Amino acid sequence: MKLKNKIKTALITMLITKFANAQAANNIIGNSEIHLGYWLIMLVCILPLVVFVINLYLKFNAQVNVNNQSGKQNLQQLFSGYIKDFDNKQITQFVKIKNAKCCGDCKRDGNCHKIKSIALMFVLWFSANNLVAQSTTETRETLLTQPGIIITIVLLLIPVMLGVILTLIKANNAIRKYSNQSKLKEAAKFAEHLKSVDNHEVEEELEKRQRVLNYSLTHHELSGEEKAEDTKGIINNVSDKHETHFTAIKKKAIQRPSLNPDITKLILWYLGCAAFWLVVGTGIGEYLGIKFVSPDADHLSWLSFGRLRPVHTNIVFWGWASLAMIGLGYYVVPTVSNTKIYNIKWGWIALILTNLMVIIGSLCLMAGINNGGGEFREYIWPVMALFAVALILTLANFILTVARRTTKEIYISNWYIISAIIFTIIVALTAYLPFWQDGVSETIVQGYFMHSGVGMWFTLYTLGLLYYFIPQQINKPIYAYSLGILAFWTQIIFYTIIGTHHFIFAPIPWWLQTVAIVGSVGMIIPVVAATINYTMTFRGQWHKVSNSYTLPFFLVAVVYYFVVSLQGTAEAFKFTNLLWHFTDFTVGHAHLGFYGIITFALWGGIYAIVPRLTGKEPPQHLVGAHFWLAFIGVLFYAVPLSIGATLRGMMWMEGKPFIDSVVMMFDYWLWRAIGGSLMFISHIVFFYNFYRMTVKEVEEIDVKEEAFKILEAEKK
């Protein structure tokens, strides 16, 4: 009992010191301006400790109660309960003991151990306590607002916390030992009781129980003794080799009834050209990233930064993404219409025209011929006209395919894909017709063009592709058509009117800027609706993500769609325009969006259909390498760039000399180049995967097939 009291008081002192500590912290906060962060850190550190200690205390109390009760009454009941719970071995032992009519003495251990551990506990506790007290008193007042100091405190707190946790573990052990001691007493009493039991009924009962416990099945009650044989050939792919897998095995693509080889060829050429332009375009992007940290890499006019930058953006826009999108469209549009494509020849013409546009456009830009400085419409109109013709051909082809669909409804993918093409033709005409482009009007058109180019072409089209690929890969219908309808119309209404948010505070009509900011907030509706629709389709099927090599790409696209779109909303506000406009934050955002959403979705689509078209799987560890390099690369690209850009915006707002902000950005530009390199490497891996999925290799000889061939040859 003495010991028990001691521990009780120890626990109470512990709790009191805890509270005193918390109070001290409280005082500090009361009378000086202390960082909220510091307060939070303290809270995070102390709260679990308090909870742990209270838990310990309650446990101890409960134990004390149990001990008190068991000491007095119901001992008989308890013991008969124990006897009933005997397992096989115990029954045997009991019977043996009974037969031998003898029993041994239980020996006891001394309890000096416990006292030792409790003393240690106190020492540890107080030393820990002192440390905490010291760190709080030393670093009062303004110092506490310094990040360096806060970091130091946190680092100091780590060993302190470890000490405290060790103490608490010790305390827990002490309590357990204490309760064991009382159990030993109980065991002695129980042994006495067992000795005194002299009842045949009990013994019989126990023997019966032993028989029950001994019973086990023979394991061939149902099958009998005969050998298993699969006469109907239901089981296949039996492997009796045990191999070690270094990577997870992913599901193979399901073979489809083969498509018309003509359309297969067209789709593969679209996707192959796209993969080629991806490598070229991002290779140029990578070089541009290097130029930020090494501006004297070359002094050639054709490779200078100003000329090469639009080459990069336009190649990845029109060469990579647009070709891949249209290529996938040639698979999705007829498939969901359950019919054949209207005209394959038009597809080839559009492919050639788009490639021509990218080649001629890039050469023009490098030679210094551009449209006059509007971002993304750097190609002069004769070059862009090639794409316009390609788009019109594609539109006609898709609409006529939908017109002869054999399904009643037009699947949701086809609303998005075909609308995207219609809108893009309108966007391109608005941007290139000369009648409304003088003075600031050029800027009004520019905001609309670069935003709708992204939102109405790439995003809308890709969302349509996702509406096909996600349900198809999960093998489950899309969650809700109604959400799709809501997202479709609100996307059109809000996305169209927000282009001007790239020119907040510029001398364009103020009402247009206000409309753009309001519309940017409105974008929450389509974004949330579409995200819910996709993620609810995933619901219940998450396990499929880990054994598929396409679903991770789509999942990343969905997550980025949600995150980056809402980031865009936040960027449209007035204050964030002060902070981030004109900085590399926009560049980071553009890459997160264009890469995270569009490019990942397109990769997913390519990995989903190309093996179906060609019957060749990509090497799966290389698909994994591609995924992770791209995923990590884009984060390394965008996160440091966003942080650096925020710091740069702050420097501008403080009116620091401009060149200081250039010097500050160096590290962040270096990180961007590193992230960009990872992305570029992933594209080379992707290109190789694409090669493996398409190009014919020397086929491996099937011995059985060959044997039959030999036999047949012999017959003749």
Next chain:
Amino acid sequence: MNIFNDHKKLYPIAGLLFLFLTCIVVIVPAFQNQENNAPLPGTMPLTGDEMAGKLIYISEGCVGCHSQQVRNVDMDKMFGSRPGMAADYANIGRTSIWQNTATLMGTERTGPDLTDVGNRQPSRDWNLMHLYHPRAVVAQSIMPSYQWLFEVTENPSSTDVVVNIPVQFMGGKKGKVIATKEALQLVAYIQSLKQAALPDGTKPQEFLYKKSEKETANSNDGKPNIDGKAIYAASCQSCHQASGEGLKGAFPPLKGSPIVNGDNLELYVDIIMNGYDARAEYGVMAAVGTNMKFTEQQVAALINYERTAWGNKGKTVTTEEIKKIMDIIKNKTTASK
């Protein structure tokens, strides 16, 4: 939901809705803007050379890093004396039959805004050196070098514009660097970039999001809180360098300079305000102070910084002294006109 199952309804409806919204937010405002805005009376049309320079500016893609818009927010004050207006861009029409209108407003400021760079950095010598090798004049710059706008020859003729490039930036080439016609045209365009004056009596739009009173007001000891070093960095450093040592053959050193350290305060203030072209071995200094509309507090802070930095030991000056001198100089220049 009939329309979703009928391609003859769905696509035309969606297309018309989009076209309607496009008209409201783009085409109608664009037409309105063209009708309602005219160039300011003080706007100078670009000369032939300047226009040719603008075409080079466009084809080199300068807009990728340099914006040309002063927003009506306080942080843009360093790029112009007033916020930009639609009228500033009203005289810009279609560039050519192949190329669209180029307002060159831009969306990135990897480099500084150039709306008013003609006032801020008017020196032709500096601009040429900077184009040939930006790091020759601004050590930390990451701007590309535009060496293809220059030629290197052994014997420049008397009509050639020679650019004095320090040897370490010549990349091993021997001879004199001379500016081609294109380089001179580009610099002419850059020098022409100046915010036009508003007609008399018109007040410019206010800059929004001013720094709070506390930050800009006088510091505790009652002295104006103007940082001479910041003014130097913004307006002087690109030529005279952060070290105060200038560049040999282009810009004279201020470190140990007799004018900076000496007693002829009137000459010193006059150079800051109205520029200097007395020494043939150096480039012409433009009227930096007048262009940037320096106040007497700013000039005093700048002089005090230059007289105490880099080991200089000149007498410090007060705002009152400077104000007196600036008044005298102003009277002189108006009288001479």
